[in-house]
Amino acid sequence: NAGVTQTPKFRILKIGQSMTLQCTQDMNHNYMYWYRQDPGMGLKLIYYSVGAGITDKGEVPNGYNVSRSTTEDFPLRLELAAPSQTSVYFCASSPRQVLYGYTFGSGTRLTVV
């Protein structure tokens, strides 16, 4: 069981470039999430999805977009990258409800220069 798989692990972007962070889970979880983790800060929720075709904003959605065309995949799109988006990004999933806890991917370290 692979769990939650994120790609790439590392990426350097120039200001204004765009990219997509990929996230795939093989546990048939309905709920998926994108978080960012900045040094000394707790994880902040960017977007989440409660099932294929359904997404919603979290605490810090500005500058990002998501889609959920299948249960397995939940890509995060950065448009017009800015230095403030330098962070570590984590994808997570959970069964129908958070009641059953999270499974996290290994993260993508993004630097915008």
Place this chain on the structure above:
Amino acid sequence: KQEVTQIPAALSVPEGENLVLNCSFTDSAIYNLQWFRQDPGKGLTSLLLIQSSQREQTSGRLNASLDKSSGRSTLYIAASQPGDSATYLCAVATLSGGYQKVTFGTGTKLQVIP
């Protein structure tokens, strides 16, 4: 608004010591609380999940307790080992505006010295 605090931010102990990590939260109406371990440059690994109806959970040398009334959880690590060195985060799930929201603490960085 739920706030989750973990104190201390860093802790250094000699190998073999028993230790306690603390997690405090402001809203006691929680669904569950989860403890994670994060190794440098890695993702979060779930250690223990405590449901709101439970008082504690145990896994090997780890024991997590939950006291909703006081807004506290502790993670007890017995006979610490250098391999326990990592950052430990707690996360609290609550209901906010119809959405099940999870709030993370900023973590306690543990170093176990051989």
